[in-house]
Amino acid sequence: MTYPTPPTLHGWPLLGHLLEYRKDHIDVFWRAYKTLGPVFSIRLGPQRAVMLIGPEYHRFFFTQVDKILSMPELYRFVIPMFGQVLNAVEDRDTRKQQLALMHDAFRGKKMQRHVQVMVQETLAWLDTLGDEGTFEIYDAFSALAMNIAANAFMGPEIRRQMDAFLPLYEDLARGMDFVLPPNLPLPRFIRRDRARKRLNDLLCPVIAQRKAHPEEHDDFLQTILDGRSQTNGLAANETVVGFALMSVFTGYITTAAQTCWSLVQLLQHPAYLAVVQDELKGLPYRSEDLSAEIFDQLEQVGWALKESQRMHPVMSHYARYNTQDYVLGGYTIPQGWLTMVCPAVAHRLPEVFSEPDRYDPTRFAPERAEDRRQAYSLIGFSAGLYQCPGMAFGTYEMKCILSLLLQRYTVELLDPDPQRDFEMGVIRPRPPCRVRYTVRAAHRNPLAGVRNGHFADAYAPR
Helix, strand or coil: CCCCCCCECCCECCCECHHHHHHHHHHHHHHHHHHHCCEEEEEECCEEEEEECCHHHHHHHHHCECCCEECCCCHHHHHHHHCCCHHHCCCHHHHHHHHHHHHHCCCHHHHHHHHHHHHHHHHHHHCCCCCEEEEEHHHHHHHHHHHHHHHHHHCHHHHCCHHHHHHHHHHHHHCCCCCCCCCCCCHHHHHHHHHHHHHHHHHHHHHHHHHHCHHHCCCHHHHHHHHHHHCHHHCCHHHHHHHHHHHHHHHHHHHHHHHHHHHHHHHHCHHHHHHHHHHHCCCCCCHHHCCHHHHHCCHHHHHHHHHHHHHCCCCCCEEEEECCCEEECCEEECCCCEEEECHHHHCCCCCCCCCCCCCCHHHHCCCCCHHHCCCCCCCECECHHHCCCCHHHHHHHHHHHHHHHHHHEEEEECCCCCCEECCCCCCEECCCCEEEEEECHHHCCHHHHHHCCCCCCCCCCC
């Protein structure tokens, strides 16, 4: 029996939906879903893609990776930035070895040390704010998340060189493009390639020192270096550099954007913010008392993070390459197409989440657990074998930043309805999106608080 290809929206000749996609691809996906149903196709220039909406289709998407669906063909766009690491690796066994090494870097005592870095960096940032003021939340959170990622993933050596590292890294990130051929002679691609070389020059002496004295370190970068003998794909220093750079990229840009949406939604919903504030009364003031176990106890904060992940997932869609034709939902999806899923649409389906357009973090409380009624319902961190290995890291980081900020300050949203911005490859609140903060009375005299043992330690920015 012959099945048709999925229906598609009307698009421009040659370009298809590319221009609309670049402007606001979530709007394109919603329009297609409402018009055509849960299985539809779009065209991005010469590339055709099918979009699958809903948990039953997500199951196919996440369980068919490395079978019908493939990753390296799609992730070639990151090779100029990071080299052939993780999802861009063509050999499946090497890719899985690298993924296992990534998971190992976030386990046990290593995660405890990551949380200590998060606390240290967050308190250092808070100490720069003073008693009152305003800040642009993405600028503030992206800088903080970069400091955390650089410190946790590359160590204090690179953290101390942040003034040199950060501009190069921003040029690298701005050279990412999912659609255009990566070797076009565009100015931003030229800057990307120049930045990649300079970052390699910056990191290679650090790697050489680590290799000469491996006993002096037990952090993320050392885990990667120590694991090279077990992982064929990490033989060269340049590949280790790429692995570390990609880890920082995914660790800072997605976490910063998701932290922004989480704070925005808390400030937009004062009733739930009051619940969170009540929970934070039990949060220790002293930095040495803050740990992963303490942050695990912040259930209300955790539910708020999940709700913002549901309503504002920073990754609008995930894609894989079709290695062969397949039939699904009454349609034939040809080899060479992309298969995609869209959390931004799927997380708002009323048959999956009750009143999906209403902010309600308690939907994730154990007695409701709406994300567990159907597998693959909440996919903000992806799912399956290639689910984000840094998911726990990102969750602890967001809990740390929001909890310590809201513990110390009363915060007010100055721009009440921020729109979506797609510029950095993730969905973040479009500037201006500012907050005004005022120190709480209990934190107004930090020196007295330190003397009495009731205030977080002061950390000087490095």
